[in-house]
Amino acid sequence: MLAVFDLDGTLLDGDSTALWLWGRVRRSVPRLLAALLVAPVAIPMVIAPPTRRAGASILLWIATAGLSEPKLRESCAEFAAGFQAKALPLRWRGPGMATLDEHLAHGDEVVVVTAAPTVLAQALIAPLDRPIVVLGTSLKRRAGGWVADVHCRNQRKCQALAEAGHGKRWAYAYTDSLDDLPLLRAADAPMIVGCGKAAHRRLDRARLPNGRAMAW
Structure with a gap:
């Protein structure tokens, strides 16, 4: 059986991409000034789903x-090394990792599908030394x-799974975000995770007849 996990906010207790980008920006005065200059435009774009890709690309x-x-790749590896050394305000969620390991112990296939850049997600997950497939946002060089x-967000996560040979449905899906509703709707057992009350509120909004809320 296939178990699909989101990364940020689900297996991780924060936003890995935002931390990586901020770490790069704050070490360079020109980058910091440029980021501060565009922030009033780029950040609202990131928040709104229709313009999220464009806003994220600016930053x-x-x-x-x-x-x-x-x-x-070296920058992502350095970030992952800092994460492993617990030098960053980012941690694996204990219940999430325990659930992932339970699936692996039962012989399930595990895929992490994330809006984070694939190169960054792979750098974070590789040291776990577990048979985990990683699907994420692809990057391209521009200027x-x-x-x-x-x-890799919303319906595109389902497309990425299908293109990777995992079909159009899966046994389990775990995420903290309702942006992943297409992912949840394609699961036999959709799980919305987070602190108890927030997860239950999201479950009510999702209206998934077979959905469950899990306190992570």
């Missing part, structure tokens, strides 16, 4: 301008920096 470009692909190519 991503500022943080990565001048990076070659090897340097991009010397990197921007989102195919943004």
Whole structure:
């Protein structure tokens, strides 16, 4: 059986992409000034689903301008090393990781599908040394920096799973976000996770007849 997990807010207790980008921006005065200049426009764009890809790409470009692909991967690896060393305000969620390990112990296939860049998500997950497939947002080079190519969110997560050979339905789906409703609706056992009250409120809004809320 296939168990599908979101990453940020589900297996992780924060936003890995935002932390990675902020870490790059704050170490460079020109990047910081550029980010502050565009923030009033880019941040509302990131919040609104229709413009999320464009807004994220603006911030991503500022943080990565001048990076070659090897340097991009090196930056993600450095971030992952800092995460492993617990030098970042980001942690694995204990109940989430325990649930993931239960699926692996039962012989289930586990896929993490995330809006985070694939290169970043892979750098974070690889040290776990578990047989986990990672699907995320692809990046492309644009004017010397990197921007989102195919943004892996909402219905696109289902498309990414289908393109990777996992079909159009799965046994389990775990996420903290209602942006993942297509992912949840395609699961036999959709799970909305988070602190107890928030998860139950999201479950009520989702109107999933077979859905469950889980306190993580």
